Amino acid sequence: MAMSARSCERIITRDLDQAGEERVGRFARWQADRGQMRSALYDQKDREFAQLLFVHRGKGMGVTFLNRRLIPLLCQKAGVDARDAEGAYTAHRGRSARISMLHACGLELEDLAAYAIHKNTQTIKKYARRNPIHLHRRVARADTLSTVIEGLYDPSAAAQSKPSVRWFLGYDADGAPQFCGLPAHHTCPHRMDCSRCGLFIGGEQARLVHDDPTLLRVTAEVAMADVQRLLNDGQREAAARALAAAKEVPAPVPPSVAFLTNPAGLSDARLKELADLATEDALAQLRLVADDLIATLAEHRSKDGRNVAVTALRKRLAFVQGLIQRRNVQLDGPDAATLGPGSGTHPI
Numbered sequence: 001m002a003m004s005a006r007s008c009e010r011i012i013t014r015d016l017d018q019a020g021e022e023r024v025g026r027f028a029r030w031q032a033d034r035g036q037m038r039s040a041l042y043d044q045k046d047r048e049f050a051q052l053l054f055v056h057r058g059k060g061m062g063v064t065f066l067n068r069r070l071i072p073l074l075c076q077k078a079g080v081d082a083r084d085a086e087g088a089y090t091a092h093r094g095r096s097a098r099i100s101m102l103h104a105c106g107l108e109l110e111d112l113a114a115y116a117i118h119k120n121t122q123t124i125k126k127y128a129r130r131n132p133i134h135l136h137r138r139v140a141r142a143d144t145l146s147t148v149i150e151g152l153y154d155p156s157a158a159a160q161s162k163p164s165v166r167w168f169l170g171y172d173a174d175g176a177p178q179f180c181g182l183p184a185h186h187t188c189p190h191r192m193d194c195s196r197c198g199l200f201i202g203g204e205q206a207r208l209v210h211d212d213p214t215l216l217r218v219t220a221e222v223a224m225a226d227v228q229r230l231l232n233d234g235q236r237e238a239a240a241r242a243l244a245a246a247k248e249v250p251a252p253v254p255p256s257v258a259f260l261t262n263p264a265g266l267s268d269a270r271l272k273e274l275a276d277l278a279t280e281d282a283l284a285q286l287r288l289v290a291d292d293l294i295a296t297l298a299e300h301r302s303k304d305g306r307n308v309a310v311t312a313l314r315k316r317l318a319f320v321q322g323l324i325q326r327r328n329v330q331l332d333g334p335d336a337a338t339l340g341p342g343s344g345t346h347p348i
Contacts, residue, residue, distance in 0.1 A: 066091045099124065147224050149185065152215040163259050165218075166201060166209050169194055177210040178202050181261050182252050186222035189249045193227075197251035198270070200262040257284040263292035268319065275323040286324050293317040 040049035041060055054061040054070065061070065067090045075082040075089060082089055099112055107115075113124045151167040158164035167185040169178040179201040182188055194200060201209060209215070224232065227246065230239035253270055254260040266274075266289055274282040293313055300310050 063091055147228065148219050148221050151218050151220070152179070152209060152212070153218045154215050156214070172202065176202065177206045179206050179209055181259055186220070188252055189246045190251060192225050193243055193246065195251045196262060197265040198254045198260050198262050199252060200265050202262070205261065254285070256281050257288060260285050260288055263289040271320060271323055275327050278327055283324065283327055286320060286327070290317060290320045290324065293320065
């Protein structure tokens with residue numbers, strides 16, 4: 001079937017980004033040299049009268065002549081082979097190759113049908129050939145034991161070398177969002193059952209992160225956790241054992257005080273490690289834990305000292321304050337043992 005000049009122009013316009021203006025300019029110069037026919041001919045594809053691209057003595061050239069004579073001649077003149085792995089080049093191969101390429105890039109059949117001016121997806125299937133290599137890659141990707149995690153990215157924080165990624169954990173019983181501040185979240189052994197460590201983000205802080213319009217939503221494909229893989233395979237008992245074993249693994253620790261979003265999540269062992277480090281960042285983390293305990297105790301002011309929760313909070317605060325005092329003595333000497341304002345002091 002002959003291709004009309006109008007159809008050719010439409011295809012060139014669609015492919016302008018890929019082909020470039022130079023190719024369009026060549027076509028315009030060729031069309032100017034060719035001139036216009038005296039009368040338009042009926043184009044069976046577009047079902048309208050148009051200036052056909054290839055004509056002879058006022059009639060459109062037949063498909064047989066185009067495929068067997070003209071196209072091989074043009075290929076010879078261009079210095080390219082008239083055949084490829086799919087077979088000989090024909091008047092329809094360009095259209096089919098273009099649609100196949102778009103399909104391989106992820107365009108759905110419905111969109112391809114609209115692009116190619118087809119009424120439905122059934123007729124477009126024969127044009128959208130499946131490349132064996134692309135098919136193999138899709139099958140391999142589907143077979144990999146992976147999952148997709150979602151998060152929020154803060155470009156302004158990244159520009160200032162501050163923590164910039166928050167990975168979404170889900171919602172709590174009250175419907176509030178929860179996040180993880182560990183950049184390498186996929187390496188956490190507690191990913192399937194968050195232990196609410198020092199990197200956990202919940203409450204009002206999580207709501208602010210969730211509702212911030214300046215943050216960008218990101219996704220990442222990561223390997224499934226062992227528990228998730230076992231559940232996928234239907235091995236519930238093995239998954240329960242793996243989950244119990246993961247609880248014995250220590251939770252990740254914040255790399256610095258900037259990552260400490262949940263001071264209450266640091267274990268006593270971690271607090272002792274921070275005191276032994278005797279660095280300014282470690283001291284800042286200890287003070288942040290003490291300040292958080294003071295704020296929590298203030299919320300429980302209405303309860304008396306016999307309350308179990310208040311007793312536990314006061315005991316933990318005394319423990320943290322002792323670590324801060326020990327650290328000050330190690331670095332600054334006995335005179336620095338007394339805690340000053342802003343150092344996590346609280347009447348116990």
